[in-house]
Amino acid sequence: MALDLEVNGKRVSVDADAATPLLWVLRDDLKLTGTKFGCGAAQCGACTVHVDGEAVRSCVLPIAAAVGRKVTTIEGLSSAVGKALSQAWIEEDVPQCGWCQTGQIMSAAVLVAEKATPSDADIDACMSGNVCRCATYVRIRRAIHSAAAIAKGGGR
Amino acid sequence: MSGRTLERRDLLRASAAVGGGLLVAFWFPASAEANSLALPKDFVPNAFVRIAPDGAVTVIIxxxxxxxxxxxxxxMLVAEELDADWRRVGFEFAPVDPVYAHPGFGIQMTGGSTSIGGMFEPLRKAGAAARAMLVQAAAKRWNVDASECRTEKSTVTHTASGHSATYGELADAAAELEAPKDAPLKDPKDFRLIGRSTKRLDTVAKIAGTATFGLDVSVPGMLTAVVAHPPVFGGKAKRVDSAAALRVAGVVKVVEVPSGVAVVARGFWAAKLGRDALEIEWDDGANAGLSSEKLRADYAALSRTKGLTARHDGDPDGAFAAAKQVLEADYELPYLAHCPMEPLNCVVDLRTDSCEIWAGTQFQTVDHAAACAVAGLKPEQVKLHTTFLGGGFGRRANPASDYIVEAVAIAKQTGAPIKLVWTRTDDLRGGYYRPMWHSRIRAALAANGALAGWAHTIVGQSFIVGTPFEPFIIHDGIDGTSVEGSADTPYAIPAVHVDLHTTQVGVPTLWWRSVGHSHTAFVVETFLDEVAHALGEDALALRRRLLAKEPRHLAVLERAAGAAQWGTPLPAGRARGLAVHGSFNSFVATVLEVSLEHGRPRVHKAWTAIDCGRIVNPDGIVAQLEGAVGFGLTAALYSEITLRDGCVEQSNFHDYPMLRINEMPDVEVILVGSHEPSSGVGEPGVPPVAPALCNALFALTKKRIRRLPIRREDLTA
Known part of the structure; x- marks a missing residue:
C-alpha cells in the first residue's frame, strides 16, 4: 500500500506493507543507508533514527506508525546539536569500523538536546542501548561531553 | 571505487599473462600506461599511489x-616518503590483483595484525619512487640538478633558482618518466608524519552515514536474498515447500543452494517474511547429536591423555616427581562468534560472461577464486570490489568464502543482481567460531620455591587443516595457531611440556581476534597467578623474575604496573589484576582494577601498555588498545556459543550480549616506544584482558575462575 511519510523534511510516498519496519523502507526504498541494520530486535541501536524528535529503533517500528510524524535520519541531522556532535566525533576520532556510529550519534543527539550538560550517568542511561563491538565507548563518552560544551558555546 | 582504478585493472587483465587461474604479477611502468590510455590525466607511478593534476593524492589500500x-x-606510510600535503591525501580500496598480495602469505588478505609490519617498507618505497619522479620532472623542467630540489607538502622547490611547483602541476610530466629502481628512503629521524597522531581519513564519511559498507551497496534491478540455513551444521534440506513463501508480497523466487534455501525478494523485509513462511524438512546429518556438555566431557577426558608434543624442554617428568608441591587445574573456553556489527552480506551482479561482486572481505584472493569457481567464469571476468567492513575480527577471512559462495550460488539461479543479507541470528548461528578449548595445566614447585616444571595439554579443533594455510602453519601435526601463546611461553621455566590434541568436531571454526592467544593467554596468565599465590610471591614480582631475560615483556609490565600503582593500597572492595602477553610480535601488559557490584564484576579502570615496535599512528594504536579492553571484557563476561541437539542456542544480543557503555572502564593506554620493526596492534591488546580480570577477581573473592564466560557462582563463596 502507498504510505506518505516525512523524512528529513521531505514528503515521500512509499509502496510498502504497513508492518514493514521503518528501517527497511529507509534503506531499501529511500536508499538512506546511513541508518544501519544490526539486530532487527531493538537490541543494538544501530538503526536509531528520530521520530518527532525521539530516538527510535527503526528496525522494530512499523512504517504505519511513522505516518504523519517527522522522521529524521543521520542524513538529515542538521541541528546545532548534530553539528556539535559531528565536530566532537571528529575531534575525538571516535569511529573504528564505524557501523554503529550513526546510531550512536542519533541517540546522543537526543541526549544533548535534552540535557545541556549530561552527566556520566546520563550518558550511561541514554547510550547503553547502542552497542559498539569495537568498544569505542571511551571516546563516545568524551565526544558527548565535548559536543555538549560545543553546543552550549554555540548558543543553541 | 572509482572507475579509473577498474580501467587500469582491466588494462592489466588484458595485458598480463593468464594461466592456471592465477594472474601473473605485473605492473605497467607509468609511461607505458600513459601511452595505452587516451587521456592520462593522473600520475600513476605504481600500484599504490595516484596523483591527479589538481594535486589530490590517492593511496590505494x-x-x-x-x-x-x-x-x-x-x-601515512606513502605520504611520509612522498612528502605529500596530508590535507590532500585520500584513499581507495584496491581491486584484486597479485600486486596487492600480502608480502608474507602471497595472497591479498588482511589478518594476523600484519598490515603495518608487512606494508611498512613497500608503501614507503612506493611513496619514495613517486617523489623521485616528481623531483626529476621538476628538475628537467627547470633544467637544474634533481639533488638540489627539496620537497614538502606536495611541492618541489629549487631554492637557488626560486622555482617551485606543486605535485599536481608536475603530474603530467612525471607520468612520462621511468620509475626509479630504488629511490632512497628517509632516515626515521626525518619522519614528519610517521609517529605523529593523525586523524583517521574515514571518520567524516562514517559519521555522516556516507561510507559505503557491503550492506549499503545497491545496483539497478537488485533483489535481496535471505537464506534459511540448516539448523544443524552440515544438514541438508530434504523437502522444501515454498508455496507459502511465494505468496508473500514481494517474494520473487525460492532457490535451493548447497548452503540452504534462499528466498529472493524485492527488499529485505519481503525476503525475511518469505523465509519465515518456508516449510522445510531438514536432514540433520551427522552432527544432530552435538552438545556442548558432551563436548566438554569428551575434551576433559582427552586432556588426561598424551597429545602430540608441541614443546619439550628439560625434564618435566623429573621436575614433577621431585616437586614439593604440584598445582593442577582445568580450564574451559567456549566457542565464540565474531559478531561484527554489520551482519555478513554480499552483492553479486552476475551476467553471462562477467560478474561483479561487492563485499566487505579480509580475503580478496580466496573469495575471488571461490567466486570464479561457483560462477564458472575466468578470473579476468570476475571483479571483486572491497567495501568498508562493519567489523571483521577474522570472520571475513574465511578459507571457505562461505557468504561469497552462497551469494554467487543464489545469483546463478536468480537472473538479477542480488544482495545476500544475513540477519544477526544467521550470523550467530552461522558457524566459523573461535574454537572451544580445554586446557589441563600443571606446575611443579620445588622445595626451594622455584617454578621447576610446567605441563600444558591443549584440546581443541584446528581451522587450518584442509586449507591452503596448512603448509605455513601446521608442522609435525601441530597447528601453530592452537598452541601459540603457550608453546612459546617466554617464562624462564627449566622444564616445560606442551602437547596438543586436535579434535574433529562438526562445528566450523575460524580465527577470532588474537587467534590462539585468545585462549592460551587466559590459561597461562591466570595459572601463573596461582603459582605466585602458592609461592607467596607477588604476581608482578614473579613475572619480573621469570621474564628477566625478556626486556620487551618487562618494559610493558613495568609501565602498566607503574601507571596502575601496583602494590599500593586500594579502597576496600577493590582489587587489581595483572597479565602480560606477547602476540603478533607485540607485547602488552594490562592491569585492571575491579570490584563487585550486585554480585557482578565491575571494571573501573584499565591500564594497558604496548610495545609494537616503531609507532606509525599513536592515537590509532591507543584506539585499538581501548577497544581491545572492551572486546576482551565482552568475551570474559558474556560470550559463549553453545550447542544442544546439534543446534546453536544463541540467537541475538539478548543471549550473546556485548559490553555496553555503562560497563566500559576508563582506559589508560601507555605506548612504549621502540626502534624494533612495526608489529601488530589490532589483536595483541585482547589476550591479557580476561586473565587480568580473573586475577583481580581472585584477589577479591579468593576464588579461581577457570571457565569463561564468568559465571555468577564463580564469584560467590
Whole structure:
C-alpha cells in the first residue's frame, strides 16, 4: 500500500506493507543507508533514527506508525546539536569500523538536546542501548561531553 | 571505487599473462600506461599511489578497513616518503590483483595484525619512487640538478633558482618518466608524519552515514536474498515447500543452494517474511547429536591423555616427581562468534560472461577464486570490489568464502543482481567460531620455591587443516595457531611440556581476534597467578623474575604496573589484576582494577601498555588498545556459543550480549616506544584482558575462575 511519510523534511510516498519496519523502507526504498541494520530486535541501536524528535529503533517500528510524524535520519541531522556532535566525533576520532556510529550519534543527539550538560550517568542511561563491538565507548563518552560544551558555546 | 582504478585493472587483465587461474604479477611502468590510455590525466607511478593534476593524492589500500585504521596508517606510510600535503591525501580500496598480495602469505588478505609490519617498507618505497619522479620532472623542467630540489607538502622547490611547483602541476610530466629502481628512503629521524597522531581519513564519511559498507551497496534491478540455513551444521534440506513463501508480497523466487534455501525478494523485509513462511524438512546429518556438555566431557577426558608434543624442554617428568608441591587445574573456553556489527552480506551482479561482486572481505584472493569457481567464469571476468567492513575480527577471512559462495550460488539461479543479507541470528548461528578449548595445566614447585616444571595439554579443533594455510602453519601435526601463546611461553621455566590434541568436531571454526592467544593467554596468565599465590610471591614480582631475560615483556609490565600503582593500597572492595602477553610480535601488559557490584564484576579502570615496535599512528594504536579492553571484557563476561541437539542456542544480543557503555572502564593506554620493526596492534591488546580480570577477581573473592564466560557462582563463596 502507498504510505506518505516525512523524512528529513521531505514528503515521500512509499509502496510498502504497513508492518514493514521503518528501517527497511529507509534503506531499501529511500536508499538512506546511513541508518544501519544490526539486530532487527531493538537490541543494538544501530538503526536509531528520530521520530518527532525521539530516538527510535527503526528496525522494530512499523512504517504505519511513522505516518504523519517527522522522521529524521543521520542524513538529515542538521541541528546545532548534530553539528556539535559531528565536530566532537571528529575531534575525538571516535569511529573504528564505524557501523554503529550513526546510531550512536542519533541517540546522543537526543541526549544533548535534552540535557545541556549530561552527566556520566546520563550518558550511561541514554547510550547503553547502542552497542559498539569495537568498544569505542571511551571516546563516545568524551565526544558527548565535548559536543555538549560545543553546543552550549554555540548558543543553541 | 572509482572507475579509473577498474580501467587500469582491466588494462592489466588484458595485458598480463593468464594461466592456471592465477594472474601473473605485473605492473605497467607509468609511461607505458600513459601511452595505452587516451587521456592520462593522473600520475600513476605504481600500484599504490595516484596523483591527479589538481594535486589530490590517492593511496590505494590493499587491506580491509574493518576499524583498525589501515586506510589512515597505510596512507601515512606513502605520504611520509612522498612528502605529500596530508590535507590532500585520500584513499581507495584496491581491486584484486597479485600486486596487492600480502608480502608474507602471497595472497591479498588482511589478518594476523600484519598490515603495518608487512606494508611498512613497500608503501614507503612506493611513496619514495613517486617523489623521485616528481623531483626529476621538476628538475628537467627547470633544467637544474634533481639533488638540489627539496620537497614538502606536495611541492618541489629549487631554492637557488626560486622555482617551485606543486605535485599536481608536475603530474603530467612525471607520468612520462621511468620509475626509479630504488629511490632512497628517509632516515626515521626525518619522519614528519610517521609517529605523529593523525586523524583517521574515514571518520567524516562514517559519521555522516556516507561510507559505503557491503550492506549499503545497491545496483539497478537488485533483489535481496535471505537464506534459511540448516539448523544443524552440515544438514541438508530434504523437502522444501515454498508455496507459502511465494505468496508473500514481494517474494520473487525460492532457490535451493548447497548452503540452504534462499528466498529472493524485492527488499529485505519481503525476503525475511518469505523465509519465515518456508516449510522445510531438514536432514540433520551427522552432527544432530552435538552438545556442548558432551563436548566438554569428551575434551576433559582427552586432556588426561598424551597429545602430540608441541614443546619439550628439560625434564618435566623429573621436575614433577621431585616437586614439593604440584598445582593442577582445568580450564574451559567456549566457542565464540565474531559478531561484527554489520551482519555478513554480499552483492553479486552476475551476467553471462562477467560478474561483479561487492563485499566487505579480509580475503580478496580466496573469495575471488571461490567466486570464479561457483560462477564458472575466468578470473579476468570476475571483479571483486572491497567495501568498508562493519567489523571483521577474522570472520571475513574465511578459507571457505562461505557468504561469497552462497551469494554467487543464489545469483546463478536468480537472473538479477542480488544482495545476500544475513540477519544477526544467521550470523550467530552461522558457524566459523573461535574454537572451544580445554586446557589441563600443571606446575611443579620445588622445595626451594622455584617454578621447576610446567605441563600444558591443549584440546581443541584446528581451522587450518584442509586449507591452503596448512603448509605455513601446521608442522609435525601441530597447528601453530592452537598452541601459540603457550608453546612459546617466554617464562624462564627449566622444564616445560606442551602437547596438543586436535579434535574433529562438526562445528566450523575460524580465527577470532588474537587467534590462539585468545585462549592460551587466559590459561597461562591466570595459572601463573596461582603459582605466585602458592609461592607467596607477588604476581608482578614473579613475572619480573621469570621474564628477566625478556626486556620487551618487562618494559610493558613495568609501565602498566607503574601507571596502575601496583602494590599500593586500594579502597576496600577493590582489587587489581595483572597479565602480560606477547602476540603478533607485540607485547602488552594490562592491569585492571575491579570490584563487585550486585554480585557482578565491575571494571573501573584499565591500564594497558604496548610495545609494537616503531609507532606509525599513536592515537590509532591507543584506539585499538581501548577497544581491545572492551572486546576482551565482552568475551570474559558474556560470550559463549553453545550447542544442544546439534543446534546453536544463541540467537541475538539478548543471549550473546556485548559490553555496553555503562560497563566500559576508563582506559589508560601507555605506548612504549621502540626502534624494533612495526608489529601488530589490532589483536595483541585482547589476550591479557580476561586473565587480568580473573586475577583481580581472585584477589577479591579468593576464588579461581577457570571457565569463561564468568559465571555468577564463580564469584560467590
Amino acid at each position: 590493499n587491506k580491509a578497513e574493518m576499524g583498525q585504521g589501515v586506510c589512515t596508517s597505510l596512507s
